[in-house]
Amino acid sequence: MEEKLLFELDSVYRDNMRIKGFSFGKGEKSVCIVGATRGNEVQQVYICSQLIKIFRYLEKQGKIKENKSIMVVPTVNSYSMNIAKRFWSTDNTDINRMFPGYNLGETTQRIAAGVFENVNDYEYGIQFTSFYMQGSFIPHVRMMKTGFENVELAKDFGLPYVFRREARPYDTTTLNYNWQLWETKAFSLYTNATDTIDVASAREAINAVLSFLNKNEIIEYRCHQGYVSQFIEGHTLVNVKSNVSGIFIRYKDVNSRVKKGDILAEIIDPYTGMPVDTVKSPVNGIVFFHADQPVIYSQAPLYRIIPTDDLY
Amino acid sequence: MIQTIASVGLPIDETLMINKNRLIPQSGLNGNEKRISIVTGTHGDELEGQYVCFELQRRIKENYSSLKGIVDVYPALNPLGIDSITRGIPAFDLDMNRIFPGSENGSMPEYIASKIIGDLSGSDVVIDIHASNIFLKEIPQVRINELSRDVLVPYAKLINVDYIWIHSSATVLESTLAYSLNSIGTPTLVVEMGVGMRITKNYGDQLVDGIFTLMKELGIWSGETVTPKTPIISEDGEVSFINAGSSGVFLPSVEHWKNVKKGDCIGKILNPLTGEVNETIFSQTDGIVFTLREYPIVSEGSLIARILA
Numbered sequence A: 001m002e003e004k005l006l007f008e009l010d011s012v013y014r015d016n017m018r019i020k021g022f023s024f025g026k027g028e029k030s031v032c033i034v035g036a037t038r039g040n041e042v043q044q045v046y047i048c049s050q051l052i053k054i055f056r057y058l059e060k061q062g063k064i065k066e067n068k069s070i071m072v073v074p075t076v077n078s079y080s081m082n083i084a085k086r087f088w089s090t091d092n093t094d095i096n097r098m099f100p101g102y103n104l105g106e107t108t109q110r111i112a113a114g115v116f117e118n119v120n121d122y123e124y125g126i127q128f129t130s131f132y133m134q135g136s137f138i139p140h141v142r143m144m145k146t147g148f149e150n151v152e153l154a155k156d157f158g159l160p161y162v163f164r165r166e167a168r169p170y171d172t173t174t175l176n177y178n179w180q181l182w183e184t185k186a187f188s189l190y191t192n193a194t195d196t197i198d199v200a201s202a203r204e205a206i207n208a209v210l211s212f213l214n215k216n217e218i219i220e221y222r223c224h225q226g227y228v229s230q231f232i233e234g235h236t237l238v239n240v241k242s243n244v245s246g247i248f249i250r251y252k253d254v255n256s257r258v259k260k261g262d263i264l265a266e267i268i269d270p271y272t273g274m275p276v277d278t279v280k281s282p283v284n285g286i287v288f289f290h291a292d293q294p295v296i297y298s299q300a301p302l303y304r305i306i307p308t309d310d311l312y
Numbered sequence B: 001m002i003q004t005i006a007s008v009g010l011p012i013d014e015t016l017m018i019n020k021n022r023l024i025p026q027s028g029l030n031g032n033e034k035r036i037s038i039v040t041g042t043h044g045d046e047l048e049g050q051y052v053c054f055e056l057q058r059r060i061k062e063n064y065s066s067l068k069g070i071v072d073v074y075p076a077l078n079p080l081g082i083d084s085i086t087r088g089i090p091a092f093d094l095d096m097n098r099i100f101p102g103s104e105n106g107s108m109p110e111y112i113a114s115k116i117i118g119d120l121s122g123s124d125v126v127i128d129i130h131a132s133n134i135f136l137k138e139i140p141q142v143r144i145n146e147l148s149r150d151v152l153v154p155y156a157k158l159i160n161v162d163y164i165w166i167h168s169s170a171t172v173l174e175s176t177l178a179y180s181l182n183s184i185g186t187p188t189l190v191v192e193m194g195v196g197m198r199i200t201k202n203y204g205d206q207l208v209d210g211i212f213t214l215m216k217e218l219g220i221w222s223g224e225t226v227t228p229k230t231p232i233i234s235e236d237g238e239v240s241f242i243n244a245g246s247s248g249v250f251l252p253s254v255e256h257w258k259n260v261k262k263g264d265c266i267g268k269i270l271n272p273l274t275g276e277v278n279e280t281i282f283s284q285t286d287g288i289v290f291t292l293r294e295y296p297i298v299s300e301g302s303l304i305a306r307i308l309a
């Protein structure tokens, strides 16, 4: 294992911020794994720390293939995590909206540039990231339609789903998008925790990465090969929302199979306790995402369902 | 007439409302009037536009018979942000100016964004007033995406600002309010002036003078107006950026909107722990300082000044 200082930010009031990469194996830059870009992504840091532990062991055992190297960057934003903020400590900008960065620009542009110049020439790029809304997903590989994305390769992670959606203007400054522009095959992995550590879900993500690296001949590692991933396009999911606000009592978890008309949630009046809305599934399907805030706004997206033809 | 253009129920006994006030001629409408829309408060920490909204209406009401068209005033596109001193949309931590044109079926911010676009579209001109942020002070200026320069520069010249900055287009900016409106044929000027969390009254007065000049040109106003300032017009290549090379406390040694010469000291970055000067910052060019750091604490990369050559 080699520990590398990728970028250091000086500070007058705090210890310097150090962004570190941990690399394993020698030769060809095969895969780079990036964890937290935001201060609340603790699950992402945990997953990377476990991967570092495993790669260290595999390296000693000689199980990283010849002429292959792996780098893990657990976090690019320790400053925000250390003060319990999601975005950048001073100006609240999002480092994952600053790529490819600019080394003469603003602080977070410089951080992004410092990171990107160290991670942009790998064959594969894997990012653990989180969604802007509070909620849980079925673990999946998420991709944007950029023209460079490779759905078949994404299935090598063996996660239940490979999810693709249209790229929007603000996506063009994410790490994933810029990796793809620089011809790295990039994947974002979503698990169902961010602010908390969910060991079972982390294990699934770790297994997915190891299985992917094994299938692509970067490491030698026997493990569960995962599932036959199902490919879904974002626009085919059915969104379920409530027209009223209130206390959100949720009845279904991710991965639940639901039938048309099943009760997914109730919205309760916060003063009287009376149900003001019963949220029902408009289709047969599988719960892909659910919100998990205790109280909700009207119009808030509560569930996303993968429609199925289930007859029983 | 106050109208609510979008509303969303909040969890406990509160409704979020995006309100506008519509002023129309005393004689009523004949259907052929031009319409100008003044919008502000997308970023909850930018308050310069609040005074403009007030002062514009105060002057119209003082001379109501000169109003010949429709004036729509939207003081708070992000009212929860303004009320809670939050730049983005509270609870979502989302920059509202990165979600346009929004979507009717999306989450609360996207839903509101789509309602705002729907209501503003069809205006003859929209003026979207921003106030930099808490970190930087800006001279009254209009920023124009090069894609819409032909349409917008003539309007921008009327509104009595000091400076028009024509910048290159970037994909990420396609989700701003102004881009969305300009792309559907509703001409929208972005004004930047002053500094976040403060009101600079003379800048507000200057812009209100200019809005009346533009309204007169559009046939919305028949009263007296000023002759607008002739703004400096520039493109990206003429703007030089100065960023901090180290962290500490920035103390400027130049004044905002004053000329500097190449080699002049712009300011110093001080270290309060050691008593040392961490960095002395010099201008790389002759020019005028149109953006100047206002917030003293800086880290490596913080923008210190922009200078127009």
Ligand SMILES: [Zn+2]
Residues within 6 Å of the ligand: B042, B043, B046, B130, B131, B132
């Ligand atoms: Zn703004």
